[in-house]
């Protein structure tokens with residue numbers, strides 16, 4: 001039974017929609033169940049209250065599922081259909097679908113729900129403007145988790161669009177002066193990916 005989670009659909013750019021759906025069709029491995037970002041279990045406290053989390057570009061929801069199982073109500077947003085269907089399936093299997101709101105939407109025009117979040121996650125995705133916008137929705141004491149690819153000389157995929165790669169020198173200013181970076185680590189990407197790439201996991205805590 002995978003119909004329990006409603007999917008809210010809002011304005012989408014055709015090119016991103018087609019590009020990502022094609023990518024998921026070509027590489028079904030991307031739809032498989034995968035481990036969440038390890039910084040989540042290391043840094044984010046489990047909750048018993050209705051704390052909220054936002055998973056930006058959630059894909060098939062490895063981080064959404066992890067946060068929902070820790071007690072968060074998660075708003076999960078992505079533009080592609082297949083991974084969101086997988087997320088529904090996984091959430092039903094884990095019996096945590098009541099904790100997840102799925103939005104099929106283009107993040108370029110997505111209206112952030114009128115709420116505050118304890119945790120915002122952006123993983124394997126980088127949109128600097130969206131970081132600036134969403135960090136304002138985080139409550140004091142809450143966290144922004146960024147876990148994404150960096151611009152590193154050791155990367156094997158040399159034709160990557162550098163705009164989507166995080167640069168070490170921009171990290172300090174990325175979250176503004178209301179956040180403190182409490183964890184930062186560089187590591188090699190997960191083995192299921194085709195190329196060796198370097199990534200950075202950052203935990204920024206809102207302090208004011």
Ligand SMILES: C[S@@+](CC[C@H](N)C(=O)[O-])C[C@H]1O[C@@H](n2cnc3c(N)ncnc32)[C@H](O)[C@@H]1O
Pocket residue numbers: 016020056057058059060061062077078079080083105106107108122123124125
């Ligand atoms: C590399 S995947 C990362 C998925 C997930 N965050 C993870 O770490 O497993 C990037 C995701 O961004 C989504 N995406 C790309 N452009 C988007 C857009 N404009 N609006 C919403 N989602 C988008 C894709 O559909 C894809 O699921």
